Amino acid sequence: MDGSLRILLVSCALVSMLVSSSAQTCGSYTFSNNNLYTSCTDLSELGSFIHWTRHTNGTLEIAYRQPDFSSTNWIAWAINLNSTGMVGAQSLVAYVNSSAPYAYTSPVSSYSTTLAPGSLSFSVPKIEAENSNGEMIIYATLELSSSLTTVNQVWQEGPLSGGTPGTHSTTGEHVQSMGTLDLLSGQTSTGGSATSSRVRRRNIHGVLNVVSWGTLMPLGAMIARYMKVFQAADPAWFYLHVACQSSGYIVGVAGWATGIKLGSDSSTVQYDTHRNVGITLFCLGTLQLFALLLRPNKDHKYRLYWNIYHHAIGYCIIILSIFNIFEGFDILDPEEKWKRAYIGILIFLGFFAIMLEAATWYIVIKRKRESSEKYPQNGNGVNGVNGHGARTVV
Numbered sequence: 232m233d234g235s236l237r238i239l240l241v242s243c244a245l246v247s248m249l250v251s252s253s254a255q256t257c258g259s260y261t262f263s264n265n266n267l268y269t270s271c272t273d274l275s276e277l278g279s280f281i282h283w284t285r286h287t288n289g290t291l292e293i294a295y296r297q298p299d300f301s302s303t304n305w306i307a308w309a310i311n312l313n314s315t316g317m318v319g320a321q322s323l324v325a326y327v328n329s330s331a332p333y334a335y336t337s338p339v340s341s342y343s344t345t346l347a348p349g350s351l352s353f354s355v356p357k358i359e360a361e362n363s364n365g366e367m368i369i370y371a372t373l374e375l376s377s378s379l380t381t382v383n384q385v386w387q388e389g390p391l392s393g394g395t396p397g398t399h400s401t402t403g404e405h406v407q408s409m410g411t412l413d414l415l416s417g418q419t420s421t422g423g424s425a426t427s428s429r430v431r432r433r434n435i436h437g438v439l440n441v442v443s444w445g446t447l448m449p450l451g452a453m454i455a456r457y458m459k460v461f462q463a464a465d466p467a468w469f470y471l472h473v474a475c476q477s478s479g480y481i482v483g484v485a486g487w488a489t490g491i492k493l494g495s496d497s498s499t500v501q502y503d504t505h506r507n508v509g510i511t512l513f514c515l516g517t518l519q520l521f522a523l524l525l526r527p528n529k530d531h532k533y534r535l536y537w538n539i540y541h542h543a544i545g546y547c548i549i550i551l552s553i554f555n556i557f558e559g560f561d562i563l564d565p566e567e568k569w570k571r572a573y574i575g576i577l578i579f580l581g582f583f584a585i586m587l588e589a590a591t592w593y594i595v596i597k598r599k600r601e602s603s604e605k606y607p608q609n610g611n612g613v614n615g616v617n618g619h620g621a622r623t624v625v
């Protein structure tokens with residue numbers, strides 16, 4: 232099975248690419264106005280950076296940088312004193328209005344905010360924005376309490392709508408861009424351990440399901456369909472099929488469980504379609520497992536009905552799995568390369584399926600012709616000689 236080996240290698244490459252991430256550092260950056268900050272950190276999402284200096288009286292000077300800025304977007308960085316996430320965020324917002332960069336403060340009191348200007352719960356004596364070389368920077372001075380050494384931060388980017396901030400995307404990095412910021416630590420750290428562990432869990436969920444439901448299951452179905460035409464591969468195909476489907480099922484249940492856990496942990500956004508299709512898949516997969524245990528004998532009169540049922544559910548699972556993996560890609564919103572890698576796997580499997588389908592039909596028709604030459608009176612062709620050919624085209 233040289234094909235399955237290659238798929239295994241591709242899957243391993245996928246996992247290792249997800250685990251390693253490209254590091255970017257804020258420490259070497261020079262501001263055009265020669266501002267200096269004692270600390271900075273690469274934020275874990277949206278490719279932005281926060282630089283700051285904390286004075287012992289609690290005053291905080293910050294520079295929030297978005298290097299990959301489009302002038303049709305707005306950016307915001309906020310600290311949330313009483314809670315985490317968006318509601319309660321004391322925000323610094325900036326965008327380009329009438330071709331000049333414009334920055335202001337906005338307290339966020341609900342998810343339906345329009346980020347209207349307003350004063351924050353602490354005073355902000357200075358706030359300005361700079362837009363140059365495709366980069367947008369917010370400079371601000373925040374007068375915080377001197378006892379505050381760790382704050383909850385949240386940052387965001389969204390499109391302008393009618394010249395003012397419009398609703399930001401609610402998928403991928405846009406719902407993960409929050410965490411805590413240790414104002415005292417001079418060294419760089421990521422957005423927050425709770426956030427990055429959630430990102431890691433979502434990635435693990437994705438990889439487990441792409442490998443199991445998305446790759447092993449269709450591969451196992453192909454083994455059953457295309458290997459059993461060869462008498463020599465009987466009963467090897469059956470054991471390979473069972474091995475593929477049951478390992479796919481075990482990994483798939485692990486992937487499914489991580490998904491259910493992620494769904495129950497997420498208090499803000501619910502992905503109903505993805506979740507419902509996932510639960511349906513788990514039920515159908517479990518049904519297939521019982522179908523294996525309860526299958527009637529080859530010569531049993533109900534075997535034909537069992538075959539129809541087993542195939543129908545099997546194809547249903549494959550179609551729903553692929554659909555749900557693409558739903559998952561939309562939610563997780565990973566770099567384009569992951570989606571392309573999976574499309575590559577599908578093209579690879581699809582190409583082999585088409586080639587093998589053609590080969591199978593060729594063999595079956597040839598066998599039929601040979602047998603009708605041998606036994607011209609036997610109109611039943613293939614079925615009269617052996618059952619292998621007939622079973623392949625159910």
Ligand SMILES: *[C@@H]1O[C@H](CO)[C@@H](O)[C@H](O)[C@H]1NC(C)=O
Pocket residue numbers: 286287288289290374
């Ligand atoms: C806090 O300290 C800094 C630096 O010494 C100073 O510039 C700033 O005015 C002080 N802020 C307040 C509110 O006293």
Ligand SMILES: *[C@@H]1O[C@H](CO)[C@@H](O)[C@H](O)[C@H]1NC(C)=O
Pocket residue numbers: 312313319352
């Ligand atoms: C946070 O809580 C404190 C004390 O309960 C309250 O005085 C303050 O207004 C709250 N801040 C915000 C932004 O809601």
Ligand SMILES: *[C@@H]1O[C@H](CO)[C@@H](O)[C@H](O)[C@H]1NC(C)=O
Pocket residue numbers: 328329331332333
């Ligand atoms: C940008 O627009 C706001 C109103 O939407 C206005 O108050 C502000 O002065 C404008 N800023 C610049 C730099 O044009």
